[in-house]
Amino acid sequence: xxxxxxxxxxxxxxxxxxxxxxxxxxxxxxxxxxxxxxxxxxxxxxxxxxxxxxxxxxxxxxxxxxxxxxxxxxxxxxxxxxxxxxxxxxxxxxxxxxxxxxxxxxxxxxxxxxxxxxxxxxxxxxxxxxxxxxxxxxxxxxxxxxxxxxxxxxxxxxxxxxxxxxxxxxxxxxxxxxxxxxxxxxxxxxxxxxxxxxxxxxxxxxxxxxxxxxxxxxxxxxxxxxxxxxxxxxxxxxxxxxxxxxxxxxxxxxxxxxxxxxxxxxxxxxxx
Numbered sequence: 130x131x132x133x134x135x136x137x138x139x140x141x142x143x144x145x146x147x148x149x150x151x152x153x154x155x156x157x158x159x160x161x162x163x164x165x166x167x168x169x170x171x172x173x174x175x176x177x178x179x180x181x182x183x184x185x186x187x188x189x190x191x192x193x194x195x196x197x198x199x200x201x202x203x204x205x206x207x208x209x210x211x212x213x214x215x216x217x218x219x220x221x222x223x224x225x226x227x228x229x230x231x232x233x234x235x236x237x238x239x240x241x242x243x244x245x246x247x248x249x250x251x252x253x254x255x256x257x258x259x260x261x262x263x264x265x266x267x268x269x270x271x272x273x274x275x276x277x278x279x280x281x282x283x284x285x286x287x288x289x290x291x292x293x294x295x296x297x298x299x300x301x302x303x304x305x306x307x308x309x310x311x312x313x314x315x316x317x318x319x320x321x322x323x324x325x326x327x328x329x330x331x332x333x334x335x336x337x338x339x340x341x342x343x344x345x346x347x348x349x350x351x352x353x354x355x356x357x358x359x360x361x362x363x364x365x366x367x368x369x370x371x372x373x374x375x376x377x378x379x380x381x382x383x384x385x386x387x388x389x390x391x392x393x394x395x396x397x398x399x400x401x
């Protein structure tokens with residue numbers, strides 16, 4: 130009889146302890162979510178992403194990409210603000226945001242205005258598309274049109290890259306390859322360079338074409354330059370592009386690319 134009483138007491142104690150642990154676990158989960166809030170209404174459970182790779186808010190990613198693109202179009206580094214942020218669903222794990230923006234290099238009262246539309250792939254944590262209108266240009270800024278080395282201008286304090294690189298729009302047939310995890314050893318038959326406005330470098334062949342945009346950071350002032358890649362027509366990208374033109378600067382002699390596009394590393398080359 131005494132042993133049965135002890136056994137019943139032990140069972141009741143075990144059941145009570147299990148209830149207490151269950152209640153404590155339920156209370157801890159909301160606390161963890163409070164420290165890791167949702168981004169733009171899309172949940173990112175703790176532990177889903179590696180340390181240091183937590184997704185950025187949709188608006189922050191779009192603002193960063195738009196700042197790079199407008200700076201490249203304007204020929205100087207601009208500050209940018211998204212005045213309105215209207216979210217919309219695109220589907221397939223993507224989130225869109227659109228609205229009005231302002232950008233400039235002086236007091237906010239002098240900034241230019243426009244509208245934007247941006248789509249972010251939430252699963253891959255990258256900007257798939259970012260457009261704005263009207264397109265920025267290098268004219269009409271304080272201090273005159275694009276003075277190399279001046280404040281806010283190419284090569285100067287606050288300006289993106291250098292300003293004395295060759296301005297050309299050329300494409301040339303040749304041979305090369307392009308590689309990523311998604312596109313293995315694509316045969317390239319043509320190289321493209323357009324540095325007349327927003328600098329871009331493209332590779333194409335066999336029904337495939339990829340274009341990278343960026344800021345020219347080094348040049349020999351004649352027919353060679355290195356572009357820091359800040360984006361692509363396939364979404365977010367970072368890396369470097371080296372370009373060499375022929376002596377007459379009407380053909381592409383060489384293109385070398387390497388960097389990261391989304392979550393994939395990429396490399397590409399082209400030779401005349």
